[in-house]
Amino acid sequence: MQIPIAHPIIGDEEVAAVSAVLKSGMLAQGEKVAEFERAFADLCGTTHAIATNNGTSALHAALLAAEIGYGDEVIVPSFSFIATASCVSMCGAIPIFCDVDEQTYNIDPLQIEERITPKTKAVIGVHLFGQPFDIQEVQQICQEHNLIQIEDAAQAHGALFNSERVGGFGHFGCFSFYATKNMITGEGGMVTTNEKAMVERLRQIINHGQIEKYLHTRLGYNYRMTDIAAAIGLVQLKKLEKFNRRRRKNAEFFNENIRCKGLITPKEMDGVNHVYHQYVIRLTEEFPMKRSELIDYLNTKGISTAIHYPLPIHRQPMYNLHNDPDPCPISTKLASSVLSLPVHPMLDGKELTYICDVINKVV
Ligand SMILES: Cc1ncc(COP(=O)(O)O)c(C=O)c1O
CATH class of the missing domain: 3.90.1150.10 (Aspartate Aminotransferase, domain 1)
Incomplete structure (x- = not known):
């Protein structure tokens, strides 16, 4: 018998929750997504949470909401999953790779400042392997240089920094619910934010740039989460x-x-x-x-x-x-x-x- 590296835990409650959604006839985005968003915002202590179809789309949507685009530079740690940097490239912006601390494996704040140029618009820190990066230091640098701070919290649902949950420190927190994560929906993601002005923007970006039915004011994507995924997420959140x-x-x-x-x-x-x-x-x-x-x-x-x-x-x-x-x-x-x-x-x-x-x- 092989001991697996990851073991998704799905119980009868998740099966029942999915079954109820399937029987309800609402298979796409509906009440369950809204409920999951509220519950996840509560976990992170943020005023808002916007569900997406995966963690990469959560990061991409956050960068787009921050109006990061062609020629902009975003500082990211080089020791992470590819999506931490590829989401920057997806915007036409340039990831600037920063080294990490040898003990924590997380972005080294001391090395961020020397990579800042007039083109720098944002810093993405990753709570790698579930350990929060030095949010306080990074926050201070971002404030001093007027930069957007994004927490890539794909691997750190529920982790604490100075007794507070990750996801609410930066302008955006971005989570993944991929099948091997600490809580799962199969595929899924979430953007958390306390920036009210960003919420409508994010909702448009993840839904074809639509502001009302079939009226599209900007380039958007189909990054919506389904009620099926949200139903699993609601049960998993209770077990987190x-x-x-x-x-x-x-x-x-x-x-x-x-x-x-x-x-x-x-x-x-x-x-x-x-x-x-x-x-x-x-x-x-x-x-x-x-x-x-x-x-x-x-x-x-x-x-x-x-x-x-x-x-x-x-x-x-x-x-x-x-x-x-x-x-x-x-x-x-x-x-x-x-x-x-x-x-x-x-x-x-x-x-x-x-x-x-x-x-x-x-x-
Ligand atoms: C650090 C990090 N960022 C982003 C992502 C992207 O999430 P997803 O696979 O849900 O698109 C992952 C997923 O593995 C990740 O580990």
Whole structure:
């Protein structure tokens, strides 16, 4: 039996909620989406939440609402999922890659300022793997330079920064409900905001630029969430705290029990509540195996792993920035040394102990 890296948890309540929507005849966007938006805004403590069909469209819509377009520059961390940067390119704007902090894997605020030019319009910080980035520092830089701040919270539903939920600190928070996330709708996304002026704009952008039936005042997209997805999201939202608690407990167990020379376990920073979308270890030169060998070894022992992410975004063929010196050396180093272990809420005590035992036997 293989221990999977992710395990979507769908119970009878989700099945019943979807079934009720299917029987209602409203399969597209209706009351369930509105209810999910209100409940999600409540979770994040924001005045508004606008549901989308995925996390990438949430980011794209937020950038468009902020009027980011051709030639504008947006600072993004290079160590993230591609969508953090590709959403900028989708607007015709230019992602400017910033390096990350070696301990938290999150955007390094000290390096943001040196990348600001007269063309800079926004900064996207990512709460990578479920750990909030240093929001306070980034917020201060954005305020000083009059920049839009976007939180890419695709991996951090319910995470806390200074006792407050992520998603409400920047001008926009953008979430994903993809099937492996901490809470899921299959595919789905959400933009959270406290900016009332942005709400109508966002609603138009995600619905063909429509202001009334068949009247279109701007270029828009079909980025709408369905009631089917929202029905799942409403049930999942009620379980989020429990899911996150389990993830944190599993991570704590690994932190205490993985005792292997040459492996660095994740560090939770002061003042944050990490929700461990991924539990990411790092191999140092002291570790006696190559990463590929460790992956194969764990695989033969029935433990699935994943690499998040094998290439920093600036080195992706799509951007192909091979400047010398490397503008994001930490991101490049992390990409070649990180490994994600299963941390999902379905792991039981025996599996947690087994994973630690197998790893600890390497040296
Ligand atoms: C950090 C980050 N940003 C954005 C996204 C995009 O979300 P989606 O896959 O729902 O489009 C993801 C999804 O994996 C992500 O991890």
